Amino acid sequence: MTTLTGRLRIGGQTIPRKYVPVLVTAGLFVAMFAAGSVRYEAFGTGQVILNVFVDNAFLLVVAVGMTFVILTGGIDLSVGSVVALSTMLAAVLLRDGWPVVAVIGLVLVVGAVLGLGMGAIVHYFEIQPFIVTLAGMFLARGLCYTIATDSIPITDPSFTAFAQATIPLGGELWITPSVVAGLVVVVVAAYVLHYTRLGRNVYAIGGSEQSALLMGLPVARTKIAVYTISGFCSALGGLLLSFYMLSGYGLHAVGMELDAIAAVVIGGTLLTGGSGYLLGTVLGVLVLGLIQTIISFEGTLSSWWTKIFIGALLFVFILLQRLISARRTGARST
Amino acid sequence: MTEPVPILQMRGIDKQFPGVKALDGVDFRLFPGEVHALMGENGAGKSTLIKVLTGVYDIDAGAIELEGRPVAFSGPLAAQQAGISTVYQEVNLCANLSVAENIFIGREPRRFGRLQWRVMRREAERILASLDLDLDVSASLSAYSLAVQQMVAIARAVQVDAKVLILDEPTSSLDAGEVERLFGVMRRLKEQGIAILFVSHFLDQIYEISDRMTVLRNGTLVGEYLTRDLPQVELVGKMIGRELAALESLEDRRAAAEQADAAAPLVEADGLGRPGAIEPFSLTVREGEVLGLAGLLGSGRTEVARLLFGADHAGSGTLRVGGVPVRLRTPRAAVRHKLAYCSEDRRAEGIIPELTVRENLILALQAARGWTRPIARRKQDELVERYIKALDIRPADPDRPIANLSGGNQQKVLLARWLILQPRLLILDEPTRGIDVGAKAEIQRLVVELSDGGTAVLFISAELEEVLRLSHKIAVLRDRRMVAELDNDEQLTTDALTETIASGGRS
Ligand SMILES: Nc1ncnc2c1ncn2[C@@H]1O[C@H](COP(=O)(O)OP(=O)(O)OP(=O)(O)O)[C@@H](O)[C@H]1O
Ligand SMILES: [Mg+2]
Numbered sequence: 001m002t003t004l005t006g007r008l009r010i011g012g013q014t015i016p017r018k019y020v021p022v023l024v025t026a027g028l029f030v031a032m033f034a035a036g037s038v039r040y041e042a043f044g045t046g047q048v049i050l051n052v053f054v055d056n057a058f059l060l061v062v063a064v065g066m067t068f069v070i071l072t073g074g075i076d077l078s079v080g081s082v083v084a085l086s087t088m089l090a091a092v093l094l095r096d097g098w099p100v101v102a103v104i105g106l107v108l109v110v111g112a113v114l115g116l117g118m119g120a121i122v123h124y125f126e127i128q129p130f131i132v133t134l135a136g137m138f139l140a141r142g143l144c145y146t147i148a149t150d151s152i153p154i155t156d157p158s159f160t161a162f163a164q165a166t167i168p169l170g171g172e173l174w175i176t177p178s179v180v181a182g183l184v185v186v187v188v189a190a191y192v193l194h195y196t197r198l199g200r201n202v203y204a205i206g207g208s209e210q211s212a213l214l215m216g217l218p219v220a221r222t223k224i225a226v227y228t229i230s231g232f233c234s235a236l237g238g239l240l241l242s243f244y245m246l247s248g249y250g251l252h253a254v255g256m257e258l259d260a261i262a263a264v265v266i267g268g269t270l271l272t273g274g275s276g277y278l279l280g281t282v283l284g285v286l287v288l289g290l291i292q293t294i295i296s297f298e299g300t301l302s303s304w305w306t307k308i309f310i311g312a313l314l315f316v317f318i319l320l321q322r323l324i325s326a327r328r329t330g331a332r333s334t
Numbered sequence: 335m336t337e338p339v340p341i342l343q344m345r346g347i348d349k350q351f352p353g354v355k356a357l358d359g360v361d362f363r364l365f366p367g368e369v370h371a372l373m374g375e376n377g378a379g380k381s382t383l384i385k386v387l388t389g390v391y392d393i394d395a396g397a398i399e400l401e402g403r404p405v406a407f408s409g410p411l412a413a414q415q416a417g418i419s420t421v422y423q424e425v426n427l428c429a430n431l432s433v434a435e436n437i438f439i440g441r442e443p444r445r446f447g448r449l450q451w452r453v454m455r456r457e458a459e460r461i462l463a464s465l466d467l468d469l470d471v472s473a474s475l476s477a478y479s480l481a482v483q484q485m486v487a488i489a490r491a492v493q494v495d496a497k498v499l500i501l502d503e504p505t506s507s508l509d510a511g512e513v514e515r516l517f518g519v520m521r522r523l524k525e526q527g528i529a530i531l532f533v534s535h536f537l538d539q540i541y542e543i544s545d546r547m548t549v550l551r552n553g554t555l556v557g558e559y560l561t562r563d564l565p566q567v568e569l570v571g572k573m574i575g576r577e578l579a580a581l582e583s584l585e586d587r588r589a590a591a592e593q594a595d596a597a598a599p600l601v602e603a604d605g606l607g608r609p610g611a612i613e614p615f616s617l618t619v620r621e622g623e624v625l626g627l628a629g630l631l632g633s634g635r636t637e638v639a640r641l642l643f644g645a646d647h648a649g650s651g652t653l654r655v656g657g658v659p660v661r662l663r664t665p666r667a668a669v670r671h672k673l674a675y676c677s678e679d680r681r682a683e684g685i686i687p688e689l690t691v692r693e694n695l696i697l698a699l700q701a702a703r704g705w706t707r708p709i710a711r712r713k714q715d716e717l718v719e720r721y722i723k724a725l726d727i728r729p730a731d732p733d734r735p736i737a738n739l740s741g742g743n744q745q746k747v748l749l750a751r752w753l754i755l756q757p758r759l760l761i762l763d764e765p766t767r768g769i770d771v772g773a774k775a776e777i778q779r780l781v782v783e784l785s786d787g788g789t790a791v792l793f794i795s796a797e798l799e800e801v802l803r804l805s806h807k808i809a810v811l812r813d814r815r816m817v818a819e820l821d822n823d824e825q826l827t828t829d830a831l832t833e834t835i836a837s838g839g840r841s
Contacts, residue, residue, distance in 0.1 A: 016473075018474065194449075195448045195449050196447060196448070196449065197440070197442060197444070197449070200431075200435060200439055200442065200449070201439070201440075203428070203430065203431060204428045204431060204435075204439055206430065207428030207429060207430035207431055208426075208427075208428050208429070210426065211426040211427055211428050212428065213390075213409070213410065214390070214410050214420075214422050214426040215410065215426065215427070215428075215439060215440055215490075216409070216410040216411035216413070216414040216440050217411070217439065217440050218411060274428070274430035274431075275430055
């Protein structure tokens with residue numbers, strides 16, 4: 001297990017080393033924004049940042065769920081498929097005339113139950129989360145096509161009205177209700193991680209599952225809970241995506257699990273578990289979103305450059321984490 | 335007239351692991367207000383008894399009663415809730431969490447479900463202060479040494495209002511002062527009527543603190559005795575089932591000191607140091623010489639070892655092996671120069687739990703040869719068999735996962751791993767920690783044999799008697815500085831050594 005320890009000295013101020021990755025990501029975000037503002041006219045406005053939120057609210061929510069899982073040292077590859085399944089379910093049920101509230105409720109329950117199932121299998125059968133959620137990924141994607149193979153448009157009037165609503169923030173600035181939903185999820189999740197026993201148990205299991213067990217922590221319950229949370233977040237992300245797309249489709253959110261994992265890692269959370277912050281994940285999502293924005297401002301660059309940048313960034317961040325954790329000095333002494 | 339009622343009673347406990355009967359019809363009882371020592375060799379079943387009691391493992395047969403009521407715990411959590419607080423062998427904490435959290439996690443102070451961090455930190459400081467520890471409770475646990483982590487584990491266990499406190503080898507990585515503090519706490523708890531189960535391989539500690547003892551041998555009960563009725567020699571006899579001659583037969587090493595002085599220097603460190611870890615020191619180890627490193631925990635003993643082995647980078651100074659200047663950037667480079675380092679922290683740095691005893695044994699040798707030159711199976715078998723026998727590793731089954739071995743036997747496997755390399759310099763960092771009296775003597779004998787055969791040994795141990803018994807020369811460390819280098823001659827006694835450590839060599 002790797003842990004980040006010690007303190008770093010910067011200009012007389014000492015910063016606990018565990019905060020460094022988050023600070024680096026924050027610095028990166030600011031630098032990218034500044035560079036964009038210099039290079040492109042009309043970039044350096046608040047709305048550009050808000051648009052990143054608007055365009056990535058669903059990813060934000062999914063990445064929050066992913067953060068819980070990764071903090072325990074697990075991984076959830078099924079999130080993209082569960083997102084797609086959720087858009088599909090929502091579209092079909094709305095087409096069949098279900099009331100909006102019932103649809104939302106059902107979608108959320110389905111997502112949570114899928115997560116619960118995967119969590120239970122991971123824990124009780126002691127199977128690698130990678131394998132279990134890979135199976136879950138195929139399962140959920142497959143289920144989409146048993147519902148329908150084509151894209152299903154969403155035309156429910158109250159649903160579309162909500163989807164197109166904007167919330168003015170004064171000035172020329174605005175956001176969508178999805179952004180509010182995303183931020184609420186972030187705040188609640190951050191509270192859970194920092195101020196509840198569940199949250200601390202998540203960190204403990206990521207530190208050492210064996211120790212957590214011997215310390216008398218409810219390991220089974222916690223592990224199953226994180227996958228349930230991730231399933232729930234994926235379903236909620238799926239709903240936000242169906243607001244954004246106004247359709248349900250089995251090919252929505254292909255590869256989103258990787259975006260979510262990338263956001264979490266760029267946000268400074270260790271893939272081995274036990275170390276990381278939700279704020280980092282938010283910054284990770286923002287960095288990913290800003291890369292897309294910059295590339296669209298550039299105009300001539302193909303969108304594949306987004307992937308290349310994200311790939312490069314991931315390398316840099318994983319290297320950075322290794323450097324920080326390798327340079328722990330004076331940790332042992334006898 | 336009659337004895338008080340036991341708070342805990344275990345009867346006819348059986349526990350079968352695949353291939354080993356770890357417990358066979360064991361009875362055990364614990365009285366309130368007593369310290370009860372559980373004694374036995376490595377692999378006798380002490381930790382297993384503790385684990386079946388606290389629900390880590392299920393029992394195959396037998397009954398457990400707590401305060402007269404039959405119980406069967408589903409796990410450590412349930413045992414804790416019933417008032418049994420346990421420190422398991424090896425530190426079982428989460429190094430990524432803060433010190434305060436490690437003490438409180440699972441029972442953090444809350445208000446309306448919200449954790450009260452401030453209360454938690456304050457309480458943690460108070461509890462640690464009662465153990466004479468002054469730590470930054472919001473720093474992560476991994477910033478502290480094994481000994482401090484051990485104390486934190488103890489703080490966690492004594493923090494709750496338990497009826498039964500179980501300590502499985504809590505003192506293995508503590509120095510004398512810390513052991514005294516722990517004993518102070520234990521005595522206080524005892525007066526409050528708490529029943530304490532204590533495991534240790536240090537017989538002196540057992541006789542100092544315990545009132546009663548239960549001896550196990552090979553998973554069976556030998557008997558229960560009052561400590562004052564059972565002299566030490568008899569206890570050892572009961573533990574190992576024969577008289578212990580090995581310790582006595584080890585002749586004094588001191589006579590040989592002068593002779594070793596003449597041998598060629600093997601490893602010479604000149605002004606070697608690393609800022610923040612250890613101040614520059616100079617040190618010469620000759621062929622066939624045993625150099626002891628003495629000093630308190632945190633005095634820099636492990637740092638010296640790590641620098642010599644290239645596990646940490648030196649900030650200053652030079653190192654020569656066999657007269658040739660070398661720069662050891664990695665442990666691999668050190669291994670190429672035939673240096674070997676058996677580290678003190680076997681849990682984090684040593685064993686690979688998923689692999690078998692054979693694989694763990696062969697690991698360093700294979701790594702030294704490079705992965706392209708596999709060791710023939712027959713050669714493997716031969717080596718493995720030889721070292722399992724030499725160190726009396728039990729069970730003597732090379733294909734068992736090492737995680738299934740008792741703590742002391744894992745330690746022996748680690749030691750064997752480095753012995754197989756036939757190093758020119760063997761660095762042993764606390765090699766006898768957690769090892770029973772019989773095996774301890776075996777290991778000491780082995781060190782003597784190695785040194786007679788021309789191998790140089792750097793021997794680090796918190797037990798001064800052991801250092802004195804084995805070493806030709808002794809380097810004393812204090813506050814991360816090498817303060818003295820003494821010849822182990824007739825005049826040197828444990829007291830003199832303690833004095834040097836305490837005074838820092840100024841006399
Ligand atoms: N999980 C397991 N699976 C299989 N065998 C085990 C397991 N745990 C312990 N054993 C075996 O049970 C026996 C008793 O081990 P135990 O750990 O109780 O010894 P111990 O008395 O605590 O020794 P030590 O002083 O070395 O800690 C040993 O032979 C060991 O190899
Ligand atoms: Mg044990």
